[in-house]
Amino acid sequence: MSCWQTIGDYAFRSIGIGERLLPRSDFTLCQQFTLIGSGLIWNLYFGVLALVAGFFLANAVALGKASRNPWARKPAEAFVFVFRGSPLFIQFFLAYETFVMLPRAGIDILGITVETDWLTKAWAGALIVLFLNTSAYAGEIFYGALQSIPKGDLEAADAYGITGWKRFRRIQWPTMLRLAWPAYTNEAIFLFHATTLVFFSGFPAFQQRGDALYYANYFADKTFNPFIPYPIVAVYFICLTLVVTAVYGTINRRLNRHLPQNQRVRIRLRPQVIR
Amino acid sequence: MFASCADPSTLEGLNWLACYLTTGKHLDFYWSFLVVLLLLAVTAPLALGMGFLGAMAARSPFGPLRLLGRTYTAMVRGVPDIVFFLFFVIALDQGLEWTLHQIVCPDWTDPIRQGTEFRVCPEAKIPSGGASAFWYQVDGFVRAVITFALVFGAFAANVIYGAMQAVPKAQLETGEAYGMSPRQVFARVLVPQMWIFALPGLSNLWVILIKATPLLFLLGVQDIVYWARELGGSKTNAYEYPHPDWRLWYFLGLMVFYLLATWASERVLGRLTARLSRGQATAAGEAMRKAGA
Numbered sequence: 315m316s317c318w319q320t321i322g323d324y325a326f327r328s329i330g331i332g333e334r335l336l337p338r339s340d341f342t343l344c345q346q347f348t349l350i351g352s353g354l355i356w357n358l359y360f361g362v363l364a365l366v367a368g369f370f371l372a373n374a375v376a377l378g379k380a381s382r383n384p385w386a387r388k389p390a391e392a393f394v395f396v397f398r399g400s401p402l403f404i405q406f407f408l409a410y411e412t413f414v415m416l417p418r419a420g421i422d423i424l425g426i427t428v429e430t431d432w433l434t435k436a437w438a439g440a441l442i443v444l445f446l447n448t449s450a451y452a453g454e455i456f457y458g459a460l461q462s463i464p465k466g467d468l469e470a471a472d473a474y475g476i477t478g479w480k481r482f483r484r485i486q487w488p489t490m491l492r493l494a495w496p497a498y499t500n501e502a503i504f505l506f507h508a509t510t511l512v513f514f515s516g517f518p519a520f521q522q523r524g525d526a527l528y529y530a531n532y533f534a535d536k537t538f539n540p541f542i543p544y545p546i547v548a549v550y551f552i553c554l555t556l557v558v559t560a561v562y563g564t565i566n567r568r569l570n571r572h573l574p575q576n577q578r579v580r581i582r583l584r585p586q587v588i589r
Numbered sequence: 590m591f592a593s594c595a596d597p598s599t600l601e602g603l604n605w606l607a608c609y610l611t612t613g614k615h616l617d618f619y620w621s622f623l624v625v626l627l628l629l630a631v632t633a634p635l636a637l638g639m640g641f642l643g644a645m646a647a648r649s650p651f652g653p654l655r656l657l658g659r660t661y662t663a664m665v666r667g668v669p670d671i672v673f674f675l676f677f678v679i680a681l682d683q684g685l686e687w688t689l690h691q692i693v694c695p696d697w698t699d700p701i702r703q704g705t706e707f708r709v710c711p712e713a714k715i716p717s718g719g720a721s722a723f724w725y726q727v728d729g730f731v732r733a734v735i736t737f738a739l740v741f742g743a744f745a746a747n748v749i750y751g752a753m754q755a756v757p758k759a760q761l762e763t764g765e766a767y768g769m770s771p772r773q774v775f776a777r778v779l780v781p782q783m784w785i786f787a788l789p790g791l792s793n794l795w796v797i798l799i800k801a802t803p804l805l806f807l808l809g810v811q812d813i814v815y816w817a818r819e820l821g822g823s824k825t826n827a828y829e830y831p832h833p834d835w836r837l838w839y840f841l842g843l844m845v846f847y848l849l850a851t852w853a854s855e856r857v858l859g860r861l862t863a864r865l866s867r868g869q870a871t872a873a874g875e876a877m878r879k880a881g882a
Binding site (some may be wrong): 339395396398399400401402403404405407408411413414415482508511512514527530531534538540541544547548551552 | 817
């Protein structure tokens with residue numbers, strides 16, 4: 315069987331397109347590369363959607379935490395505390411058990427039956443957890459940035475008579491993003507890393523459609539040789555990290571384009587991993 | 590445990606709960622919390638030591654050693670740590686058994702890798718074939734400690750390397766001007782000063798380490814996650830204490846445990862930072878000086 319044929323069979327195995335049976339013996343390097351790469355689709359799916367949706371909630375959380383009104387501040391603080399203070403692994407377990415407890419037939423709300431079955435599936439349940447988790451981490455980052463906006467910027471806004479929503483939209487928000495961006499880049503990278511936990515934490519892989527690490531683990535279990543599949547995952551993730559850094563670096567350059575060269579905030583990767 | 594618990598089917602209400610929560614398996618569950626704390630207590634200094642060595646290697650004037658240190662610190666950045674956890678467990682296992690195999694039975698002729706199996710001579714098995722369940726647990730725990738120390742050592746190396754770079758260069762040059770050898774400058778000027786720069790990163794790392802402990806479950810140790818799943822699963826009437834699926838409550842308990850642990854550490858570390866910042870030429874130290882004046 316040629317490698318092209320393997321790629322054709324397994325490249326989209328993780329989303330249910332192509333050959334149904336996984337290889338059982340005589341694993342080739344090509345099979346391992348293809349299947350693990352196919353699993354990466356799930357990592358991308360979880361990572362991208364959680365980041366995009368989480369960005370909005372994170373802004374809201376940061377504003378809530380910075381708010382003077384306790385009705386906005388306390389819930390935001392509690393949200394950040396719970397999701398940053400506990401391991402993501404436990405959050406996955408807890409969410410899965412909660413979703414399983416919901417009645418199978420659905421819940422009646424005002425005569426409309428709301429289906430709950432889909433929540434126990436990884437594509438929805440794990441995505442919700444990752445979305446909330448990244449919102450809490452990014453919210454804290456944005457909050458920190460919001461607190462470190464130079465006083466002079468706000469005073470200048472006052473002097474020009476820019477107030478309220480306009481002040482936030484034109485002055486505070488862009489500066490907040492600019493200051494937060496390097497840290498937010500790290501958060502994005504580690505969110506992608508965190509997506510590998512999904513199928514190890516209660517959420518079952520439907521018809522063996524799992525993520526990159528799920529397939530790597532499958533190969534390592536079958537061949538009892540960790541020295542091939544795990545480095546393959548590592549290679550894929552290093553590439554993913556480079557792509558994420560490049561994308562965020564482009565945005566960072568745009569956010570900093572008005573500043574003189576020596577004042578720009580450089581993106582530095584910092585170790586901040588498991589959550 | 591209590592005499593009144595002899596016949597669980599007659600118990601009701603609070604009595605039932607008291608007996609239920611003190612069964613042998615629940616005591617194992619409580620023990621596993623101590624195992625987690627023990628893991629933290631053993632791993633943290635080890636990882637710090639690894640980090641220190643890694644940072645020293647990364648600063649070494651000797652090329653290959655510097656490359657090794659840099660690779661070690663860079664290794665963990667791009668790759669999800671759970672990959673390391675899954676990888677190291679098998680790699681360590683096979684590495685140890687292979688080494689032992691070479692020492693104990695040198696005249697073994699069969700190939701070690703036979704297709705999909707990894708076969709060493711029976712004497713080289715770790716733990717040896719007849720070992721009790723306890724030793725299997727100890728073995729798993731030691732492997733977990735080594736894995737955690739290696740992975741977190743790389744993170745710590747990163748932090749400590751940065752902290753060593755942050756010590757003002759003029760101070761090191763002053764040391765040299767006083768005729769100190771490079772080793773003396775390192776031990777007397779650099780190391781005592783770098784801790785305040787390393788502390789924010791290290792305290793962050795400590796909280797991350799706490800939050801990484803559920804991964805013990807993946808390493809095959811009977812830790813709190815294992816017991817929560819085991820005890821929480823629904824029990825039929827064949828069991829002494831039948832109950833429906835209670836895993837949600839067990840996991841809520843774990844969540845509270847972790848929230849308390851991170852909350853307490855953050856408070857302690859905050860105090861420590863304040864204590865170490867006193868009299869330092871940093872922003873925090875300056876703020877403290879102004880507040881006092």
